[in-house]
Amino acid sequence: MLLQQVAKRLESCVREGDTVARLGGDEFVVMLEGLSEQYPAAAAQTETIGEKILDTITRPYQFASHEYRSTSSIGATLFKAHDLSTDELLKQADIAMYQAKKAGRNALRFFDPEMQDTISTRVELESALRTALKKQQFQLHYQIQVDGSRRPLGAEALIRWQHPERGLVSPAQFIPLAEETGMILSIGQWVLETACAQLEVWQKNALTRDLVLAVNVSAKQFRQADFVSQVHAAVQRHTINPQLLKLELTESMLLENIEDIIATMNSLKEIGIQFSLDDFGTGYSSLQYLKRLPLNQLKIDQSFVRDLATDSNDKAIVRTIIAMAQSLNFDVIAEGVETEAQCSFLGQHGCLAYQGYLFGKPVPIEEYEAFLVKG
Incomplete structure (x- = not known):
């Protein structure tokens, strides 16, 4: 009808x-x-x-x-x-x-022809991404995180796609497509398993056994009904200390189903998992909910750090974020730290954990561990 x-x-x-x-x-x-x-x-x-x-x-x-x-x-x-x-x-x-x-x-x-080119490129990339999953063409790179004395605290695990013909494919190219197609669930699971396996190796070495490894989690992955059991199973399978696994969530995740997110976080917190709120200050998270989230850490977005030495607005925002974190008993870390001036300002105002090119780029595990040995 x-x-x-x-x-x-x-x-x-x-x-x-x-x-x-x-x-x-x-x-x-x-x-x-x-x-x-x-x-x-x-x-x-x-x-x-x-x-x-x-x-x-x-x-x-x-x-x-x-x-x-x-x-x-x-x-x-x-x-x-x-x-x-x-x-x-x-x-x-x-x-x-x-x-x-x-x-x-x-x-x-x-x-228009450009539209067809875009669609064709997307179809090719989607096919290549499915192949990458099957043939395990992904790898994790590790960017060091340090304390105020520049001692290693751990690292953030960042996914890289080593394509046999295209070389290293940027996450900016394939992560949005993975989100759109649902492949992000399989990729996220692989990242989680690989990170836990690395923590298992690290805990057998006195030099690395206290390092915390931060892993990015997508909204779609985090909202899976069995996500808590997935994480719990990975922790048990690799017999790791769950307090050394830190899940990084973005502010945009807090825009929908906040009660479900809080419940999931609390369940994982009971296991011992840590949480960091990534890119803090760029989204629209409500302060009303922020105080209810079982967070361990706020991460100052690099967009506020970039011009910290010269931009008075960025200085004011960073000071506010640090003060807020302290009042809520959250740790605070700044990403995108590239200069001594940025590091000095952050340290003077109470941010005592850093990540950025000043300390090291994301590198394969062999280079990361060699850097640790060198001290």
Whole structure:
């Protein structure tokens, strides 16, 4: 019934000579003929009809005593004569429709070649990422964290993808895709297991047995119903001291389901797991919730540290974060520390843990341990 009504509304929006056909499921194809020979004018004509369709489809549908509402997404492609096959045209319109859905639905998007390149690159990257998971092409790099006397406190474990042809692929390229596709769950599990295995090795050596290892956890990973049991199982499997495993959460995670997040954190805290709130000051976390979170540490975001020596606003923000952490009995660490001036300011105002290029870049485990031995 709904699809029949949608079809009638579509037919009412197009001109005589245009074609409306159902492609399958809830997808329809509309073919507009006799448009302008000029691309901008043809696009404007298409957009006018497309906007009319969007407006018409969103109006309420009446079924007996019930009112139903629906939205639509439109992907459009322009062509002349028989330049492309029907399949190619449908593929282009489908790619444009995907972009319309991404824009928040009830939107119209036109196909362009750059869009196809972007989609093709994304498909290739997704395929390569699945292969990376199967063939274990990931590795952890370790960036040292030090105290006020520059003694090692531990490290942050940072994932790297060593692609056999592309070389080292930046996390900025593949983590968002992993989040979108759900692969972040498998990747996150691998990071957790690898970090715990490293702590197991470290605790057998007097030089490294007290080091804390910080691991980043994505929102999707943390919100899994069995996340607590996953962490508990990894800790037990590797027989490690759970107090040496620190999970780094971002402020953006606190925007949804805060009660569930607090419950999960409390369950992990009972095991002995530590927590650090990463990128602090860049999100929108409520101070009301901050005091309820079982945190061990606030991490000052590098955006506030970068211009610390010269920017009075950054100085004021950093002083405030440090004072807040102290009043809540949280430790505080600053990331992105690259100069002695930054380190000096932080130390003078009570921040006594640091991470940044001043002390060391993220490096493979062999280099990290060699650095520790060298002292």
